[in-house]
Amino acid sequence: MPDTAAPLLRARGVTRRFGGLAAVSEVSLDLAEGEIHAVIGTNGAGKSTLINVLAGEIAITGGSVELLGIDVTHWPQPKRAQAGLGRSYQRTTIFPRFSVFENCRLAAQATHQVPWNWWTAAADCPISTTLAREALYRTGLAGLADRTAGLLSHGEKRQLEIAMCVATRPRVLLLDEPLAGMGAAETERMLDLLSGLKSGHAILLVEHDMDAVFRVSDRITVMVNGAVIASDVPAAVRADAEVQLAYLGEVHV
Amino acid sequence: MMTIARRFAIPLAVVVLLLAFPLATTGFYLEFTSKVMILAIFALSLELLVGATGLVSLGHAAYYGIAAYATVLLSPKFGAASAFWLLPATVACSALYALLVGALSLRTRGVYFIMVTLAFAQMAYYVFHDTKLGGGTDGIYLNFKPEVVLFGTKLFDPGKPVALYYVVLVSLVLVFLFLAVLLKSRFGRVLAGIKSNEQRMRAAGFATFPYKLAAFTLAGALAGLAGFLVAVKDGFVNPEMLSWHESGAVLLMLILGGMGRLSGAVLGAFAFALLQLFFQWEVVFGNFAKHWLLMFGGTIILCVAFMPNGLIGLPAQWRARRARKTMEEARA
Numbered sequence: 001m002p003d004t005a006a007p008l009l010r011a012r013g014v015t016r017r018f019g020g021l022a023a024v025s026e027v028s029l030d031l032a033e034g035e036i037h038a039v040i041g042t043n044g045a046g047k048s049t050l051i052n053v054l055a056g057e058i059a060i061t062g063g064s065v066e067l068l069g070i071d072v073t074h075w076p077q078p079k080r081a082q083a084g085l086g087r088s089y090q091r092t093t094i095f096p097r098f099s100v101f102e103n104c105r106l107a108a109q110a111t112h113q114v115p116w117n118w119w120t121a122a123a124d125c126p127i128s129t130t131l132a133r134e135a136l137y138r139t140g141l142a143g144l145a146d147r148t149a150g151l152l153s154h155g156e157k158r159q160l161e162i163a164m165c166v167a168t169r170p171r172v173l174l175l176d177e178p179l180a181g182m183g184a185a186e187t188e189r190m191l192d193l194l195s196g197l198k199s200g201h202a203i204l205l206v207e208h209d210m211d212a213v214f215r216v217s218d219r220i221t222v223m224v225n226g227a228v229i230a231s232d233v234p235a236a237v238r239a240d241a242e243v244q245l246a247y248l249g250e251v252h253v
Numbered sequence: 254m255m256t257i258a259r260r261f262a263i264p265l266a267v268v269v270l271l272l273a274f275p276l277a278t279t280g281f282y283l284e285f286t287s288k289v290m291i292l293a294i295f296a297l298s299l300e301l302l303v304g305a306t307g308l309v310s311l312g313h314a315a316y317y318g319i320a321a322y323a324t325v326l327l328s329p330k331f332g333a334a335s336a337f338w339l340l341p342a343t344v345a346c347s348a349l350y351a352l353l354v355g356a357l358s359l360r361t362r363g364v365y366f367i368m369v370t371l372a373f374a375q376m377a378y379y380v381f382h383d384t385k386l387g388g389g390t391d392g393i394y395l396n397f398k399p400e401v402v403l404f405g406t407k408l409f410d411p412g413k414p415v416a417l418y419y420v421v422l423v424s425l426v427l428v429f430l431f432l433a434v435l436l437k438s439r440f441g442r443v444l445a446g447i448k449s450n451e452q453r454m455r456a457a458g459f460a461t462f463p464y465k466l467a468a469f470t471l472a473g474a475l476a477g478l479a480g481f482l483v484a485v486k487d488g489f490v491n492p493e494m495l496s497w498h499e500s501g502a503v504l505l506m507l508i509l510g511g512m513g514r515l516s517g518a519v520l521g522a523f524a525f526a527l528l529q530l531f532f533q534w535e536v537v538f539g540n541f542a543k544h545w546l547l548m549f550g551g552t553i554i555l556c557v558a559f560m561p562n563g564l565i566g567l568p569a570q571w572r573a574r575r576a577r578k579t580m581e582e583a584r585a
Binding site for chain 2 (some may be wrong): 055057076077078079081082086087089093094095096097098102106107109110111113114115116117118119120121122123125128164165168
């Protein structure tokens with residue numbers, strides 16, 4: 001078990017309603033450094049909405065979000081990102097026409113924006129280029145730095161998506177189905193990458209691939225209809241009768 | 254080194270040609286080229302929005318026209334104004350209006366953004382069209398062209414076509430270089446990122462609205478520079494300068510020349526004006542020249558259909574076609 005130091009992200013009673021529908025209802029969870037915290041649930045359980053609310057992409061209806069001990073409940077997304085919250089999307093959101101390096105460099109530039117300096121070429125900016133190189137190295141993409149991002153394979157694009165998050169030097173990573181559409185070999189590579197990212201980061205992982213989730217996660221939260229029905233270490237979640245009934249079904253009995 | 258030489262060879266040749274042009278001609282063609290270079294500045298200013306940031310504005314003529322009107326309205330009735338304060342003042346007028354319009358319109362996206370920018374341009378148009386302020390439909394004349402006097406000596410006389418030609422040429426080169434450097438800077442890269450994927454930019458930590466607003470205001474200011482130059486050149490302004498025809502025309506220049514490249518905007522302005530001139534040529538088209546708009550419009554449609562990346566994209570388009578052909582031949 002990871003230590004019980006103050007969590008990097010603390011969500012309390014997070015609720016998001018769309019009209020009469022509570023897509024996310026009273027969700028509380030902590031993300032600690034060095035830990036992969038998976039959120040699983042059927043389609044429509046509210047996992048992506050939860051990520052969107054935590055990231056500040058959609059407004060919260062109720063509850064609170066604390067990032068590194070600061071209340072960020074009503075902060076807009078860019079401000080949260082600057083404070084150390086990175087996220088990836090289910091649908092890859094890279095810049096297809098830029099090089100792999102420039103994708104990361106531009107993302108890294110967010111940590112140190114100097115918009116009024118119009119005369120220095122961005123490529124000469126030491127901070128963002130260093131951060132980008134580090135991120136590419138850390139995510140195993142250093143060899144592809146000069147490739148055009150749009151021409152990468154699906155798995156490499158997903159890796160780049162993570163690399164762009166890492167380039168902004170976040171403390172908390174919210175990853176929305178990083179394994180979606182990946183082959184077996186690509187999945188292995190991504191799982192290694194995620195395990196490697198545990199040090200220094202708190203990771204929230206939304207994922208449908210149950211084998212992968214139970215392998216890499218330190219903690220699993222199960223959502224049904226927007227609410228949490230269980231949250232524990234993988235072995236305990238697997239044994240939970242309610243979870244088996246609601247989600248895992250007969251497969252894991 | 255070779256690639257650098259090749260990259261700068263064509264623009265340099267164009268600048269040298271334009272520098273030498275007044276030696277070869279005077280009168281109509283000189284004035285025509287001045288006008289086209291002003292339009293190129295105008296097109297470049299819109300390129301910053303459409304090509305660089307992905308913001309399609311259909312009201313860009315407003316900033317062009319407002320500066321032109323400001324040039325006339327701010328000039329004293331009796332005597333010449335100094336260009337040293339008149340130019341910043343007129344550009345500031347355009348920039349201010351752009352700041353206001355941008356602050357409101359940039360909250361919308363896509364078609365809504367196009368319509369809101371158009372609406373604000375039409376508002377400005379009707380202010381000058383329907384009030385005494387701008388002389389109504391007839392427009393107003395600039396009685397005295399601004400003078401460029403430094404420490405008591407007249408540097409040059411903007412009233413002289415050749416002097417104005419060089420002022421316009423220098424302005425065009427400076428605007429081009431400024432934008433080229435700007436687009437490579439961190440600010441420019443953020444705009445490119447916003448064009449490519451604004452959601453990702455926000456997720457990375459960029460508050461995109463201020464960036465877009467800065468680009469919008471800057472584009473308005475540069476359009477204002479073009480408006481100032483055209484008012485000084487023609488000595489006359491009318492409301493049509495702010496009309497949606499003008500906004501559409503400058504957008505067509507970008508489409509014709511090719512978006513996403515600064516040289517595309519300049520090329521587009523020249524191609525647009527030359528096509529217009531060509532189809533009005535009675536020697537070639539006789540009486541039919543009266544219907545030049547028909548031929549002009551048809552040509553533009555053909556250009557858009559057959560050159561998806563505009564004139565500037567033609568070499569790449571040909572290269573791709575040739576590569577495809579050789580591949581097919583190799584397979585056969």
